[in-house]
Amino acid sequence: MADLRQATGLLRVRTPGRALVEITRDVAAWVAQQRMDDGLLTLFCRHTSASLAIQENAAPAVQRDLIDWLDRVAPEGPHYAHDDEGPDDMPAHIKAMLTGVSLTVPLIGGRLALGTWQGIYLIEHRRAGHDRQVALHLLGA
Amino acid sequence: MADLRQATGLLRVRTPGRALVEITRDVAAWVAQQRMDDGLLTLFCRHTSASLAIQENAAPAVQRDLIDWLDRVAPEGPHYAHDDEGPDDMPAHIKAMLTGVSLTVPLIGGRLALGTWQGIYLIEHRRAGHDRQVALHLLGA
Amino acid sequence: MADLRQATGLLRVRTPGRALVEITRDVAAWVAQQRMDDGLLTLFCRHTSASLAIQENAAPAVQRDLIDWLDRVAPEGPHYAHDDEGPDDMPAHIKAMLTGVSLTVPLIGGRLALGTWQGIYLIEHRRAGHDRQVALHLLGA
Numbered sequence: 001m002a003d004l005r006q007a008t009g010l011l012r013v014r015t016p017g018r019a020l021v022e023i024t025r026d027v028a029a030w031v032a033q034q035r036m037d038d039g040l041l042t043l044f045c046r047h048t049s050a051s052l053a054i055q056e057n058a059a060p061a062v063q064r065d066l067i068d069w070l071d072r073v074a075p076e077g078p079h080y081a082h083d084d085e086g087p088d089d090m091p092a093h094i095k096a097m098l099t100g101v102s103l104t105v106p107l108i109g110g111r112l113a114l115g116t117w118q119g120i121y122l123i124e125h126r127r128a129g130h131d132r133q134v135a136l137h138l139l140g141a
Numbered sequence: 142m143a144d145l146r147q148a149t150g151l152l153r154v155r156t157p158g159r160a161l162v163e164i165t166r167d168v169a170a171w172v173a174q175q176r177m178d179d180g181l182l183t184l185f186c187r188h189t190s191a192s193l194a195i196q197e198n199a200a201p202a203v204q205r206d207l208i209d210w211l212d213r214v215a216p217e218g219p220h221y222a223h224d225d226e227g228p229d230d231m232p233a234h235i236k237a238m239l240t241g242v243s244l245t246v247p248l249i250g251g252r253l254a255l256g257t258w259q260g261i262y263l264i265e266h267r268r269a270g271h272d273r274q275v276a277l278h279l280l281g282a
Numbered sequence: 283m284a285d286l287r288q289a290t291g292l293l294r295v296r297t298p299g300r301a302l303v304e305i306t307r308d309v310a311a312w313v314a315q316q317r318m319d320d321g322l323l324t325l326f327c328r329h330t331s332a333s334l335a336i337q338e339n340a341a342p343a344v345q346r347d348l349i350d351w352l353d354r355v356a357p358e359g360p361h362y363a364h365d366d367e368g369p370d371d372m373p374a375h376i377k378a379m380l381t382g383v384s385l386t387v388p389l390i391g392g393r394l395a396l397g398t399w400q401g402i403y404l405i406e407h408r409r410a411g412h413d414r415q416v417a418l419h420l421l422g423a
Contacts, residue, residue, distance in 0.1 A: 002189050004145050004286050008320055008390045009302050038149055039184055042322055042386050046397030048338040054242050056189040056234055061223035065231050081345035093344055094351050101336050102386045104183050104243045104280035108149045113276035115187030135395035137388035145286050179290055181419050195383050197330040202364035203375055210376050230342030245324050245384045247419035249290045254417035
């Protein structure tokens with residue numbers, strides 16, 4: 001049994017404003033460079049108005065529906081105490097809380113244990129595009 | 142101090158359609174087989190219309206209320222762009238995004254660090270029963 | 283490369299009732315005591331009516347807005363089957379499901395990989411103050 005080791009990295013993602021941005025390929029490429037067979041991958045989004053989710057990667061309509069639903073459940077409006085950074089800021093914090101900023105995915109037999117239809121997404125919750133950072137950590141052998 | 146090592150596994154869960162299905166016992170049995178004292182357990186649901194949650198394990202009414210609430214916040218209806226797989230498909234994706242597909246639980250002193258009233262649940266969000274897979278990963282000693 | 287090792291701990295948090303309670307400083311102090319440079323920190327809330335979130339740490343209004351929003355989306359009322367422990371109990375379970383009880387944060391170069399504006403919070407969802415426990419696990423070197 002090979003000794004366990006770890007690797008860390010940073011993924012930079014440019015977003016176009018409110019959208020799900022798929023990062024599966026970039027993440028898988030980084031994992032492949034670490035040359036491990038089994039382990040645990042952690043992704044951590046370093047922001048409070050963007051987040052991470054694993055979602056259906058086949059139908060683009062799913063992503064539109066998710067964004068629309070988040071807008072309905074946490075709409076912009078005058079009812080927030082915090083609006084220093086514009087009307088889309090507080091809804092963005094709510095959406096980031098709902099969907100979460102950390103994800104863990106096992107690596108088994110040299111492949112991330114994602115299901116057939118699962119993709120890894122960074123979700124941008126602000127109207128404007130941003131440069132986002134996702135910290136990566138892999139423990140394994 | 143014993144050397145760290147890791148183990149991976151796959152739990153198969155047959156669901157009855159929309160419900161919380163408790164998997165605590167199956168997960169704990171798998172963990173016990175790995176004979177570690179301390180470590181980190183990760184569970185990963187390999188689907189986009191089922192998810193994982195840790196919830197109250199004492200009162201069955203809690204589980205009914207959780208399912209009802211999810212139905213209210215993400216109802217079926219004609220307002221989704223994606224409906225290729227039926228009216229319960231897009232609400233299922235939303236619910237999976239809200240509740241999440243990965244969970245991490247420390248193992249301390251030979252026991253999962255669950256609180257007294259905490260159980261581990263797979264949540265089926267589709268109307269029909271499905272065969273679901275939960276990837277398991279344990280790192281520890 | 284130093285050998286990987288692990289540490290476990292328990293953080294006790296007294297809450298004042300419904301609120302976000304910042305625990306970043308306590309968590310970072312515990313991590314610093316373990317004297318690791320790189321690794322993976324896991325926090326696990328051992329309750330079903332309190333949870334964990336990473337959120338904006340600058341503006342207190344954000345925390346009020348988050349609590350208000352959770353109250354709106356999961357209000358108290360007569361429509362729950364489970365009400366053995368009072369009207370705020372079932373909403374608390376729903377909010378804990380939404381926001382989650384486990385968090386993982388990479389440790390990179392001796393520091394948690396939190397972004398500039400990110401703080402770690404325990405969210406109390408019950409009206410009354412409680413003594414809460416957060417299990418801590420750190421793997422690294």
